[in-house]
Amino acid sequence: MSSDPLVIFTPSGKRGRFPKGTPVLTAARQLGVDLDSVCGGRGICSKCQVSPGYGTFSKHGVTVAPDALSPWNAVEERYDEKRGLKEGRRLGCQATVQGDVVIDVPAESQVHKQVVRKRAEARDIVLNPAVKLYVVEVDEPDMHEPSGDLERLRLALEEQWGLSNVGADLHILQIMQPILRKGAWKVTVAVHLGDQDNPPRIMQIWPGQYEGRVYGLAVDLGSTTIAGHLCDLQSGEVIASSGVMNPQIRFGEDLMSRVSYSMMNPQGAEEMTRAVREGMCGLFTQIAAEAEIDQKLIVDAVFVCNPVMHHLLLGIDPFELGQAPFALATSGAMRLRATDLDLNIHPAARVYLLPCIAGHVGADAAAVALSEAPQKSDDLMLVVDVGTNAEILLGNKEKVLACSSPTGPAFEGAQISSGQRAAPGAIERVEIDPDTKVARFKVIGCDIWSDDEGFEEAVAATGITGICGSGIIEMVAEMRIHGIVDAPGLIGTAEQTGSASVFQDGRTNSYQVYDGTVKGGPKITVTNRDIREIQMAKAALYSGARLLMDKFGVDKVDRVVLAGAFGAHISPRHAMVLGMIPDAPLDKVSSAGNAAGTGARIALLNTDARAEIEKTVHAIHKIETAVEPRFQEHFVNASAIPNAVEPFPILNSLVALPDITFNTGGSGPAGGEGGGRRRRRRAST
């Protein structure tokens, strides 16, 4: 309706008309405005803050009445009371459009383009791609022995290359005849060699000898980012790597927010499917431009992703994944056409999705298994892919167990008071001075430490904006090492800790990392609530690993592999102090980098690996943490720092953790023996 209110967003300038009562967040989503939301519009996260403008905007030709948005509501009231809303701010998910309005999206409410790319790990891969090129000489048509051009081309492939029963997409039939004649009956064809479901098929045809290349894409479709590696299918080389934000972020940062968005909105799943496919197409355009190749030369693609992304990519409502028994629509590998997913690569390109292991353990975990291969290991390997969900594999060549653990988004900087994603300006490394107990730190985008000379100038480009996931882990571990936090997770007082950085913050204490307020910047602190969030996350991760160890019947593992972009940035020592991972020699804790991406690349370049991982996934023992009583038990005991489930002889030989227990409030004498210590002792015996 043209009489619906006009909504204009700044700084993007995007505009549209929406019925009265439309939430600002909904309008932003529909216009593709870069407005953040972590909770999926439930009024919890406050990421969708906006600043409505009132009065006359001559540039936009509108006058905004004071009642252009719905009145301040109870959710906003409560949020303001508890955490404070800046003057003039509204929550985009609460305020609804009532009249023409101009809405500014402040920088902190925008979803930034993440700069940390998932890189392609160096790896030797056996080259046996699904699509290969063949040059053939085809018999000319003979009207006395009439047969179709395709039938003679098939015959040539059989006689000259031993390829039998080769079909062709309709598209090939549509372009083939002039090409055969242009090449004087010599052509190059790209043949997809088929699989158990599909006979081989001609995908592309060129006159004469084609001197160019054909390409494949290995895509790691994450909840936050979509990363792709473009590979030359003849050489196996990675030609370009690129990443984009997953546009689904608009619908909620963590997976469960997206599942709930689809439950609350009738077209929600469809919207999200469209968003992720469009994001994918954007990535492909970007990566092809970077490599300076024609997008239509991309003839094969492999995708890895978690089960929710898997379903949303395929256009399947993830409803069942949001509740027990977490039933996947399909757990098997998928072989599709690119056109089934509206992808803008070669029209006959095929797409392969690795199988899912279980409702919480996706094709990304399968790709990690393909890349890190615990199923081929003599040692007992623990492979942990840390993200919003942690996928955990434990095994050796005898057997492999897998589970997923709901770590939540704390490791990604969310739900942490000064937390943020890994982006320029985020604190990523921390050290606390043993004497002053003051923290020095490093920021993404700046090479020197905060106490180095010239830091102020060096950091000016990015500013200091928050703490990212690996930063918060180091922070908490350092606080524990230097006696600022006790084993149960309490921050002591300035007196108890001897740190001037500690200050009282309501009923608990907080630790100040950095104060930029004099220069108009943020104050970066670690609250006791932040410590709790990290404790919950690491307890979930540890309990999953410990549950698998129980099921395997072992008390220790030989090796720990940290997979994922985040895993690559964690300091193993700090992770162990925190009790995230079991006790292990530090030289046996390694990072596999983007193992899921590497697995995708292996499946892209070697079709034998596809059959192999399908078999492996079938054989993996799946453990559902949600219904395992042992998991709950471990979880309760694993919140101590380090956890109270097992002894840490190796860790203890490296770091002497102060044996302290703080007690704030009235629940016991300050500095006395706390419950955490007792729990830890009990677990150690």
Place this chain on the structure above:
Amino acid sequence: MSSDPLVIFTPSGKRGRFPKGTPVLTAARQLGVDLDSVCGGRGICSKCQVSPGYGTFSKHGVTVAPDALSPWNAVEERYDEKRGLKEGRRLGCQATVQGDVVIDVPAESQVHKQVVRKRAEARDIVLNPAVKLYVVEVDEPDMHEPSGDLERLRLALEEQWGLSNVGADLHILQIMQPILRKGAWKVTVAVHLGDQDNPPRIMQIWPGQYEGRVYGLAVDLGSTTIAGHLCDLQSGEVIASSGVMNPQIRFGEDLMSRVSYSMMNPQGAEEMTRAVREGMCGLFTQIAAEAEIDQKLIVDAVFVCNPVMHHLLLGIDPFELGQAPFALATSGAMRLRATDLDLNIHPAARVYLLPCIAGHVGADAAAVALSEAPQKSDDLMLVVDVGTNAEILLGNKEKVLACSSPTGPAFEGAQISSGQRAAPGAIERVEIDPDTKVARFKVIGCDIWSDDEGFEEAVAATGITGICGSGIIEMVAEMRIHGIVDAPGLIGTAEQTGSASVFQDGRTNSYQVYDGTVKGGPKITVTNRDIREIQMAKAALYSGARLLMDKFGVDKVDRVVLAGAFGAHISPRHAMVLGMIPDAPLDKVSSAGNAAGTGARIALLNTDARAEIEKTVHAIHKIETAVEPRFQEHFVNASAIPNAVEPFPILNSLVALPDITFNTGGSGPAGGEGGGRRRRRRAST
């Protein structure tokens, strides 16, 4: 451009703007206006006549200037001189738009909806369709043994029905989960059972026990009409039959006009592909409405068509089929998805196209072979499918030969001065009185003969508009029997023939069948040129049959089967008098009706028949008439009536054909021994 001239067509009211210089026929095509054209816009057929209006059209809000169309051109001048253009008429393919104009399409230039439907022949068919329904009970998901819903459904199909390796389209995955739960883990699935190229696939799923039906379509895609039979796949019954005009008629009536349209217009083939697919969708909507079923329950379809339609349907430019060596893009059977062809049936429906025999002998001929099965016959069978091209099969269980012969459109009433398609008002039966030599006739849509009492009233509903294909055959044969035409094909004078219906018409004579001019109707005559056209057509048909007989090494055949809607209306006796078919006992000449449609239905209902016809087609010996010197030889001698190639002992025992030869003009004495007789004698020795 909005400043381009506005073109309004009446009576349809369709309008659009076109650049100056656009031919009226092109504008009509682009707007989908019902304006006939047989020659594909080459200025030959005059079917595209239009009446431009000048002056002010207040209803349409335009004023048409006298120069709104291009001036009369040389092609129109010549046509007017030779055949006469009615006052105010222009040829739509010649006149171009120069300004705003209102153009009337007179009734005779409109493509009428053909009422003669290709009917479904009664036939027993073994029932073994590609899609069957199965009720299964599926295990509920178990989070301790996680597997996808699809995997458990597959397992149930394997355990309960012995179906292994059953896949599912993405569409099924998208709808399956709520259906499984709604049916309390009991569902009905429709499974396409697969073929050599494709494993079985689930196409549809219903909760619980589905009590409805699924349907298939057998489609006979002709150059002029598209006819479909909707079949119940469980019972094999034909539920509804329907037909529509092939919308490609706009681009030329005969196939070669369409091939040349695609050569002359860069997007021509695409336009025609779009047109035929849209026509198809229109038919499906119509047939589903007639049967009162949901179109989405149509889960399988079989198509038969000639090679040009085959290519245009598939979106392949038919260019190569227009020139030697007539190379098909593919001759094999095609197994596609309905979505590949933009068809509006079940999204996962499969489409099967029968194989083509050769560049001129299509999937329709293969369907005739499937239906009439000369390859299984003890007798030597000649099967002739008469159309714009005649497809001819000759064979028995030893071997089968096939060829196509370019009969041209004369048998369909085109290129005949009073010719028209088989539609109400067309003369379809003729008898000449032996004494008065005056013709009596029957008209389609009227049950009584022209000399019966009450004829004038009975025929008033349809009028008498022309002669259709079967009518012209009887007409010429009757003229030959009654001495009005001689063996070489000349019409004698009124004196020579003793018929008052004969009149001098330029340098030759014509025969008047009916004169409706006093009542403002047409004068229906047979000119000597019409006789020539029929001679050419029947000579082509006969020569093809004769060539196959030579190749087979026989002089006679045991049986003759006339296939096609037209074949069903031909009188065998008249066809033999004309020399269309070889001499054979009249009781051995039969009509198979719509054999191609029957073949399509067999392939739809019995997948074994698909494999069978693919093998048969592979084994058929293909003969290309275009390059056979013997064909040219036969053709020269086959123009006599009956032909001069062989003796007609059976025919001669039935009819005493007058042994006359007329001679008009200066090439010999009138009534003397003509070349035709001598040729015939020579051929008889």
